[in-house]
Amino acid sequence: MKRDKDYVVKDGEVIIVDEFTGRLMYGRRYSEGLHQAIEAKEGVKVERESKTLATITFQNYFRMYDKLAGMTGTAQTEEQEFRAIYGLDVVVIPTNKEMIRIDHPDVIYKTEEAKFKAVVEDIVEHHKKGQPVLVGTITIEKSEKLSNMLKKLGIKHQVLNAKYHEKEAEIIAQAGRKGAVTIATNMAGRGTDIILGGNPEFLAKKKMVEEGYAPDVISEASGFGPLNSEELIKARERYQELLNEIKKETEKEHEEVVKLGGLYIIGTERHESRRIDNQLRGRAGRQGDPGESRFYISLEDDLMRLFGSERIKNMMNSLGIEDDQPIEHKILTKQIEQAQKKVEGINFDVRKNVLEYDDVMNKQREIIYKERRKVLEGEDLRQYILDMVKDIIKRNVEIYTAGSKYPEEWDIDGLLNHLYDLFLEKDSVVIDVDYGRLDKEMLTDIIYEEAVRQYEKKEQQIGPQMREIERVVLLKVVDTRWMDHIDEMDQLRQGIGLRAYGQVDPVIEYKKIGFDMFEDLVNSIQEDTVKFLYHIEIRNDNMPHREQVAKPVATNQSGNDEPKKPIVKKKKVGRNDPCPCGSGKKYKKCCGANL
Structure with a gap:
């Protein structure tokens, strides 16, 4: 994990950087101690390990929607994945205006140093003539x-x-202005148009900030909603005036930039995903504008090292090509695209594999969340709890009567002692039945009748609060057990790949073991819930209540939950100043006497 690539350190916190968008992911933490290791490495406060409360893959999350569709300029390269995972076809819609951007072939250098020198020379050359440059x-x-x-x-x-x-x-927004040079990581800020000559709306807002307007007033003034105060009406009028003035300038600048060839895009490296390269390239040539794009590559780049850089290096050496002399050919550009396709194929297989494993968890997730919903929607759980009691009794009867069909050979004492430990009162069940007539069903019914009697007794002790207690207890048990189950399934997932050495499909093994683990989870939820409810006592009206397990993630930049408050500087009262209480005495002889 490298600083300023995989994460940044900001305000004494380690914040993860999204590898695709380059944006900061507040509230996200690496698991299994990795985040703590990075915090120790960077010398910031090491926070506690976070607990996974719930987990889902993006694919299964999206598949929960009844209707799926999307629109993007770069979907065609991922067509196979959209069809395989979501059953979606990709349809290419022609551009609104003819695309006139010129996409130059890739330029390849021997070393990264030579590549960056060439990039800087290219930027200087285009900057001199005033053409805007965007570098990715x-x-x-x-x-x-x-x-x-x-x-x-x-x-x-x-x-x-x-x-x-x-x-x-x-x-x-201003990357299209004459002579502008903008360096961007993975094209963050994609919600904004790059308009050649500058974006007049942003410039008008900037002008209003300089004139002393508050941010919320500017937001209202630049919007289209109804206004209810004189101040806002005047602010909107001022915004429109500024916008019209600036539009005259930007339109004139737009014509100049168009004559210079539009926005020039430079990619300093090919990304593993062609989609991200296309997103960078697509910033130029919008709505029929002119534009150019070129990618600079060195044989030391990650993608080139993975795929055949040695062959090209040997060829360059044999031809006596210097470090700062580039190779440029359409065949090489094609080869690089093939390498990207290979990497994308590998990444797709990895995602597909992850999805196969998550499909197992997904079935379990649906069952657990269905049970939680019953609790949250306030269903009467009395019968549901009694059904749990019956399931526990049936299961234990099967265990303690296994191995023989004759009642006299059953371990009835062992069965009763186990149930006394779980939830029944000591020595409350008497099996006083002729062994000749006793069968498993009758044994279950006798114990169940006593269990119901004891539950009714508990209800009378507690009163109408019992219904809410059932909900609180079941919710708490389900959440605690489910969190442990997620961790156990994750540990199973990490080691299951080794089964392939024994000629066994790891996914099928994962499904089998996962099913057994889920059955154990359901059984333990039933036993814990019943045990709590049969033993619960309320003292001094101390009612158990539902708790929010997942706390909201901080959204402000400092990472605190509290919204930032303005700092108010108080005027310091001097010792010889009149006392602010209004007594007429000096401060040191009045309120300040004890300080």
């Missing part, structure tokens, strides 16, 4: 390396990565 990098580290190289040359630019998360929309 794979990691925060690479974006900062490139930024430092540009600073040395005195080229003004903007950096957009997880470190500048809050300003991402504002930065990306």
Whole structure:
């Protein structure tokens, strides 16, 4: 795990960076002590290991919807996966206006150093003539390396990565201005249009901030909803004035940028997923605008090292090609796309495999959540609890009478002692029946009748509160046992792959063992619930109540649950100043005398 690639350290916290979007994932933590290890490495406070309360894969989460559909500009490369997992076809809709962007072939360099030098030279060349440039990098580290190289040359630019998360929309909106240079990690800020010549709405809002308008007033002024105060009406009028003024400038700048060739996209590395490369490329050439794109690659890049960089390196050496001399050919671009397809295929197989395992958990999840819903929706659980009691008795009768069909050979004392330990009162059941007529069903009925009698007695002691107690106890037991079960299934999943060495399909083994473990889970939920309810006592009206197990994740940037409050600076009262209480005395002789 590398700092500023897989995670960032912010406000004394380790925050995970999403590898696909480059955005920070507040509230998410690595499991199995990995997050704690990173916290120790970075010298920040080591937090407690978080407990998994629930788990689901994205695929099964999406499949819970009755209708599934989506719209994106980059779905075609993932067509096979959409069809295999969701049963969705991918339909390509023609662009609204003709696509006139020029996509140049990839340029390949021997070393990463030579590649970055070439990228900087390309940026300088296009910046000189005023063409806006958007550079895509794979990691925060690479974006900062490139930024430092540009600073040395005195080229003004903007950096957009997880470190500048809050300003991402504002930065990306102005990437199409004349002479703008923007460096972005994995194209964060995708909800914003890059308009050639600049985005007039963002510029108008920025102007209003400079004029001293509050953020909530600007938000109302730039919206379209009805306004209920004179201040907001005036603010909207001012916003419209500014917008019209700025639009004249941006339209003029738009024409200039179009003549310069539109937005120029530079990719500093090919990503494992072609989809992300296409998302970067797709930022240029919107709505019939002109644009260009080019990817720079070195033989030291991760993707190239995985797929055939040695062969190309040998070829370059045999041709006597220098480090800073590039190779550019459509065949090489095709080869790189093939390598990406291979990686995507591997990743798809991994996701498919994960889904096969999660399908086992998914069936169990549906059953458990169905039971929880009964509790949460306030169903009367009395009969449900008594059915549990009957199931426990039946199960134990089967265990203690197994191995013989003759009642005199059954271990009835062992059965009763076990049930006394679980929930029944000591010596409350008397099996005073002629062994000749006794069968398993009769034995179950005798014990069950006594269990019902004892439960009714408990209900009379507690009164009408018993219905709510049933719900609280069952909810608590289900949640506790389910969390343990998730951990156990996860441990099983980690070791089950070794079964393949014994010529056994790990997925089938996982299903078999998972089924047995789920049966044990159901049995333990029944036994724990019944045991609690039969032994519960309420003292001093101390009613058990439902608790929220999952606490909300902090959404503010500091990571605290509390919303940030403005800092109010209080005026300090001097010792010789008049006392603020209004007595007319000096502060040191009045309220400040004891301080």
